Amino acid sequence: MVTKRRIVYQNWRVETASHAPQAPEVLSLEILSERLAFTGTADSESARTARITLAVRQALTTLTEDESEFIYKFHFEGITYREMSELTGRPVHKLEALHHRAIRKLRTKLARFVEDEFGLRRVETGRSCLICSSGRRKEIDELIESRGPCDTWKPVIRAIRDRFGLRIKTPQQLIGHEKYH
Numbered sequence: 810m811v812t813k814r815r816i817v818y819q820n821w822r823v824e825t826a827s828h829a830p831q832a833p834e835v836l837s838l839e840i841l842s843e844r845l846a847f848t849g850t851a852d853s854e855s856a857r858t859a860r861i862t863l864a865v866r867q868a869l870t871t872l873t874e875d876e877s878e879f880i881y882k883f884h885f886e887g888i889t890y891r892e893m894s895e896l897t898g899r900p901v902h903k904l905e906a907l908h909h910r911a912i913r914k915l916r917t918k919l920a921r922f923v924e925d926e927f928g929l930r931r932v933e934t935g936r937s938c939l940i941c942s943s944g945r946r947k948e949i950d951e952l953i954e955s956r957g958p959c960d961t962w963k964p965v966i967r968a969i970r971d972r973f974g975l976r977i978k979t980p981q982q983l984i985g986h987e988k989y990h
Contacts, residue, residue: 860926868918876911883908939975940986949973953987 869877882888890901890908897904923929940949949969956965962980969975977983 857926864919864922864926865915868915868922871918872911872914876907876914879904879907880911880915938986938990939977939982940969941990943973943975945973949975953983 869880872880879893882893883890888896890904893899893904894901899907940946943949952965952968952972956962962983965983966977966980969977
């Protein structure tokens, strides 16, 4: 029986029998900061690489231990969901949720850096709040605030639909708007 050996190098999976590229150099945040300070011009490719590496490493430190371990194993070691499930005993759907949560945190943490470094702005697709994008947001907010703590959302949803033409389908949309916007 012939088994394929798999190696992973900088997020690239390679099936191989003999050749293995050297693993990338792992540096601490302090060494990366020092290296960045001593690079020649700020526009050089090595300086840019150092800035990116430093920003990503700093963002990874904000994740929980489970999240950072998952990101490292999945993206840098190439371990699949199924393999990770066998190692940790967690169901695959829990690992997928962990992965999505970690990626969301990293996107949020790195958004400012990406905007400054590359001139790119993150665009939310399909997740815009109907109320926030409405031209009559202030009136809708006043209507939401007028609801008593023991009242149901049904009259508010009906009023928003009738007065403002917005199709709010669930109270969760209003609660989410009230809580996060």
